[in-house]
Amino acid sequence: xxxxxxxxxxxxxxxxxxxxxxxxxxxxxxxxxxxxxxxxxxxxxxxxxxxxxxxxxxxxxxxxxxxxxxxxxxxxxxxxxxxxxxxxxxxxxxxxxxxxxxxxxxxxxxxxxxxxxxxxxxxxxxxxxxxxxxxx
Amino acid sequence: xxxxxxxxxxxxxxxxxxxxxxxxxxxxxxxxxxxxxxxxxxxxxxxxxxxxxxxxxxxxxxxxxxxxxxxxxxxxxxxxxxxxxxxxxxxxxxxxxxxxxxxxxxxxxxxxxxxxxxxxxxxxxxxxxxxxxxxx
Amino acid sequence: xxxxxxxxxxxxxxxxxxxxxxxxxxxxxxxxxxxxxxxxxxxxxxxxxxxxxxxxxxxxxxxxxxxxxxxxxxxxxxxxxxxxxxxxxxxxxxxxxxxxxxxxxxxxxxxxxxxxxxxxxxxxxxxxxxxxxxxx
Amino acid sequence: xxxxxxxxxxxxxxxxxxxxxxxxxxxxxxxxxxxxxxxxxxxxxxxxxxxxxxxxxxxxxxxxxxxxxxxxxxxxxxxxxxxxxxxxxxxxxxxxxxxxxxxxxxxxxxxxxxxxxxxxxxxxxxxxxxxxxxxx
Numbered sequence: 143x144x145x146x147x148x149x150x151x152x153x154x155x156x157x158x159x160x161x162x163x164x165x166x167x168x169x170x171x172x173x174x175x176x177x178x179x180x181x182x183x184x185x186x187x188x189x190x191x192x193x194x195x196x197x198x199x200x201x202x203x204x205x206x207x208x209x210x211x212x213x214x215x216x217x218x219x220x221x222x223x224x225x226x227x228x229x230x231x232x233x234x235x236x237x238x239x240x241x242x243x244x245x246x247x248x249x250x251x252x253x254x255x256x257x258x259x260x261x262x263x264x265x266x267x268x269x270x271x272x273x274x275x276x277x278x
Numbered sequence: 279x280x281x282x283x284x285x286x287x288x289x290x291x292x293x294x295x296x297x298x299x300x301x302x303x304x305x306x307x308x309x310x311x312x313x314x315x316x317x318x319x320x321x322x323x324x325x326x327x328x329x330x331x332x333x334x335x336x337x338x339x340x341x342x343x344x345x346x347x348x349x350x351x352x353x354x355x356x357x358x359x360x361x362x363x364x365x366x367x368x369x370x371x372x373x374x375x376x377x378x379x380x381x382x383x384x385x386x387x388x389x390x391x392x393x394x395x396x397x398x399x400x401x402x403x404x405x406x407x408x409x410x411x412x413x414x
Numbered sequence: 415x416x417x418x419x420x421x422x423x424x425x426x427x428x429x430x431x432x433x434x435x436x437x438x439x440x441x442x443x444x445x446x447x448x449x450x451x452x453x454x455x456x457x458x459x460x461x462x463x464x465x466x467x468x469x470x471x472x473x474x475x476x477x478x479x480x481x482x483x484x485x486x487x488x489x490x491x492x493x494x495x496x497x498x499x500x501x502x503x504x505x506x507x508x509x510x511x512x513x514x515x516x517x518x519x520x521x522x523x524x525x526x527x528x529x530x531x532x533x534x535x536x537x538x539x540x541x542x543x544x545x546x547x548x549x550x
Numbered sequence: 551x552x553x554x555x556x557x558x559x560x561x562x563x564x565x566x567x568x569x570x571x572x573x574x575x576x577x578x579x580x581x582x583x584x585x586x587x588x589x590x591x592x593x594x595x596x597x598x599x600x601x602x603x604x605x606x607x608x609x610x611x612x613x614x615x616x617x618x619x620x621x622x623x624x625x626x627x628x629x630x631x632x633x634x635x636x637x638x639x640x641x642x643x644x645x646x647x648x649x650x651x652x653x654x655x656x657x658x659x660x661x662x663x664x665x666x667x668x669x670x671x672x673x674x675x676x677x678x679x680x681x682x683x684x685x686x
Contacts (some may be wrong), residue, residue, distance in 0.1 A: 160566035178427035291586035294432035
């Protein structure tokens with residue numbers, strides 16, 4: 143059975159801005175926190191491998207304000223694995239309510255050449271544990 | 279004649295991450311830096327007005343890596359002004375090359391009720407100076 | 415019995431910089447995360463009270479590098495409570511090792527006048543629960 | 551003749567926090583922005599050199615609040631160059647007023663071993679251009 147990756151992030155006072163709420167760019171930070179933990183668990187961040195995961199596209203819907211203090215939950219699902227890219231779906235939530243929805247496209251690059259490389263079979267296999275096509 | 283708003287941001291050392299380049303969330307920060315300056319100039323951030331501008335949706339294409347040190351340019355154009363929302367188009371560039379393209383949807387909220395309010399005629403007029411429908 | 419306040423913060427990928435480790439300014443963020451939670455628990459951040467806590471001085475010794483991923487622990491003790499200021503001592507640690515030591519001086523300001531106000535008896539009482547003079 | 555290094559940073563909207571002003575950790579970011587530009591100019595950040603500059607101690611006096619929008623000036627002077635460490639003095643200012651004063655101790659580390667190395671004669675020579683012992 144597959145399941146989305148779930149992690150949490152405690153909000154920091156400095157995540158707020160002068161509007162009183164959590165700054166919009168922090169939503170992007172939260173999404174990255176979820177993605178990077180999943181990529182690390184799936185073995186794509188092994189520094190010895192000479193590869194790195196980069197984001198190519200982000201679509202982010204801000205659904206609700208968030209306020210400090212609080213503990214944010216980030217759910218990350220692999221939606222689709224292509225030849226050279228991965229499509230993710232993510233939810234950010236606080237206090238049981240979804241505060242943002244996002245989709246992202248990631249690529250793996252060779253850290254020396256900075257060019258995209260093919261998704262290796264071993265990565266594909268470990269990413270498959272997080273394949274939840276219908277996280278919406 | 280109308281023209282997009284242009285501002286610059288000097289990269290900070292801490293904008294980088296362990297991949298050696300500028301972190302992806304910093305692109306969102308740069309976009310906000312451009313949007314907020316435009317909104318301030320257009321009079322939408324007047325604290326006495328009881329209103330604040332919030333982002334509802336962001337679409338962000340990461341086109342190139344950016345490296346510290348450097349001075350980033352952010353161009354922001356108003357694409358469309360609706361009844362309660364504004365659509366913006368933005369470019370981030372470094373060294374003469376576009377590094378990211380973004381579209382965003384913004385809304386104005388009443389800071390007391392946190393609900394969206396209609397775009398006032400005075401705002402519409404000042405925003406019109408930045409109406410550049412074809413910034414792509 | 416009194417005891418230092420303890421909280422945790424999960425490191426975020428973007429806390430790293432191009433040296434590969436957690437950026438030095440993030441240590442200041444971690445320290446603020448600890449201080450602000452303590453001040454919130456002690457009732458000094460009540461927005462209805464018209465007061466805010468600001469930092470006046472920070473001394474920070476960086477003892478060890480920190481690497482993502484990881485969960486940071488922040489211990490915060492009240493060292494001394496003066497008429498208009500509070501002196502705190504803090505430890506940041508990761509994996510059981512202290513990575514930074516800090517002392518800070520805080521003041522409470524009236525949010526309207528932005529001037530320091532006297533520490534109220536009620537605050538003094540609640541802060542006293544965290545009085546640990548010898549956290550070093 | 552020697553002179554302190556001077557650079558500027560345009561404040562970003564997200565540099566503010568819910569107190570309405572620039573967050574205290576951003577002062578640490580500004581100080582790093584100044585230090586890192588000076589170190590880069592002085593040749594200590596050459597990636598081919600296998601060395602990196604890290605901060606060992608920071609003393610920071612917060613003198614005034616800062617508000618967005620604005621352009622911050624950061625002055626950085628080398629106060630003393632030891633065998634394995636450098637002592638800097640810094641001022642942050644906004645609108646012609648000093649908003650923070652800081653002293654810091656830096657060390658150069660070998661990026662492979664992560665241990666401090668001696669300040670090389672070539673670095674000492676280039677750093678000497680910024681030796682301003684009395685920036686206070």
